[in-house]
Amino acid sequence: MLRLAVPNKGALSEAAQNMLKEAGYRPRRDSKELVVVDEANGCELFFLRPRDIAVYVGEGTLDVGITGRDMLIDSGAPVEEIMPLGFGGSTFRLATTAGAMTCVDDLNGRRVATSYVGLLDKYLSDQGVDARVIKLDGAVETAIRLGVADAVADVVETGTTLRNVGLEVFGEPIMRSEAVLIKQQSTPGTPGVDQLVRRFQGVVHARDFVMMDYDIRVESVEEAIALTPGMEGPTVSPLHREGWVAVRAMVRRKGHQQVMDQLWEIGARAILVTAIYACRL
Numbered sequence: 001m002l003r004l005a006v007p008n009k010g011a012l013s014e015a016a017q018n019m020l021k022e023a024g025y026r027p028r029r030d031s032k033e034l035v036v037v038d039e040a041n042g043c044e045l046f047f048l049r050p051r052d053i054a055v056y057v058g059e060g061t062l063d064v065g066i067t068g069r070d071m072l073i074d075s076g077a078p079v080e081e082i083m084p085l086g087f088g089g090s091t092f093r094l095a096t097t098a099g100a101m102t103c104v105d106d107l108n109g110r111r112v113a114t115s116y117v118g119l120l121d122k123y124l125s126d127q128g129v130d131a132r133v134i135k136l137d138g139a140v141e142t143a144i145r146l147g148v149a150d151a152v153a154d155v156v157e158t159g160t161t162l163r164n165v166g167l168e169v170f171g172e173p174i175m176r177s178e179a180v181l182i183k184q185q186s187t188p189g190t191p192g193v194d195q196l197v198r199r200f201q202g203v204v205h206a207r208d209f210v211m212m213d214y215d216i217r218v219e220s221v222e223e224a225i226a227l228t229p230g231m232e233g234p235t236v237s238p239l240h241r242e243g244w245v246a247v248r249a250m251v252r253r254k255g256h257q258q259v260m261d262q263l264w265e266i267g268a269r270a271i272l273v274t275a276i277y278a279c280r281l
């Protein structure tokens with residue numbers, strides 16, 4: 001049986017469970033259920049803290065896991081990414097009181113609070129900066145106000161948490177993160193992983209693409225197909241109307257309204273967009 005680790009709480013938990021549900025795996029009944037045996041799909045789901053997931057997978061106790069790329073790097077565990085999952089996007093950044101620091105070198109001889117010590121230590125040593133790292137469990141943004149640190153290094157998504165305490169980011173982003181599927185480094189794929197990956201890719205594609213159908217005059221087909229090239233090439237079928245054809249193609253969800261406008265301009269009509277429920281490409 002494939003053994004899969006899923007975040008049980010926090011920023012990635014709900015989205016990870018939605019992805020598994022859309023990929024056809026058995027959801028857990030309530031948040032207190034820590035292990036789900038999904039006989040129909042030949043896998044066991046273990047609900048664990050996101051920070052611990054890379055550790056379990058690195059030890060080989062679990063075959064694959066869902067965690068954040070930043071947590072993977074922070075853990076230092078011997079794990080590698082199989083695929084990005086398209087949710088839980090964030091940046092990992094330095095921040096301090098507005099205007100107090102402008103670049104990472106300003107941290108020399110100062111204190112930086114973080115919950116990501118492994119990630120920050122690696123960055124500071126790569127940058128040749130000698131700062132004291134203060135390890136906190138969470139809510140690190142408050143550490144400056146309370147006099148425990150001169151700067152913080154933390155996850156930033158919307159920036160609201162920083163703004164609320166009057167902090168500003170400085171320097172280059174330390175890294176960009178999102179949820180990823182991970183496995184132990186340099187192990188051949190466990191049986192069942194390929195199927196999981198295909199299912200996850202199906203969910204990612206179904207979210208990223210829509211299906212577009214439209215009718216167009218034969219003489220404009222090439223121009224239309226340049227706008228909607230599809231995956232392998234769009235389906236073009238005859239219409240029961242002289243000189244017209246029907247076209248069907250997958251189109252990126254982002255920007256699909258612009259594509260509809262452009263198709264309309266070149267004479268396409270009956271342009272329909274439908275969501276893709278599931279797919280294997």
Ligand SMILES: Nc1ncnc2c1ncn2[C@@H]1O[C@H](COP(=O)(O)OP(=O)(O)OP(=O)(O)O)[C@@H](O)[C@H]1O
Binds near residue numbers: 012071138178
């Ligand atoms: N506001 C956010 N938006 C998007 N992703 C986030 C956000 N906060 C954290 N993450 C991502 O989620 C993962 C961390 O999850 P989470 O914050 O739930 O863990 P934690 O901080 O260790 O746990 P907790 O917050 O329960 O103490 C990281 O990969 C991080 O990049």
Ligand SMILES: O=P(O)(O)OC[C@H]1O[C@H](OP(=O)(O)OP(=O)(O)O)[C@H](O)[C@@H]1O
Binds near residue numbers: 010137138157
């Ligand atoms: O840029 P924003 O959209 O404001 O999001 C970033 C905040 O979200 C996370 O906090 P979380 O809720 O996980 O609490 P924590 O600090 O205790 O981990 C992160 O640690 C930041 O504090």
Ligand SMILES: [Mg+2]
Binds near residue numbers: 010138
């Ligand atoms: Mg957190």
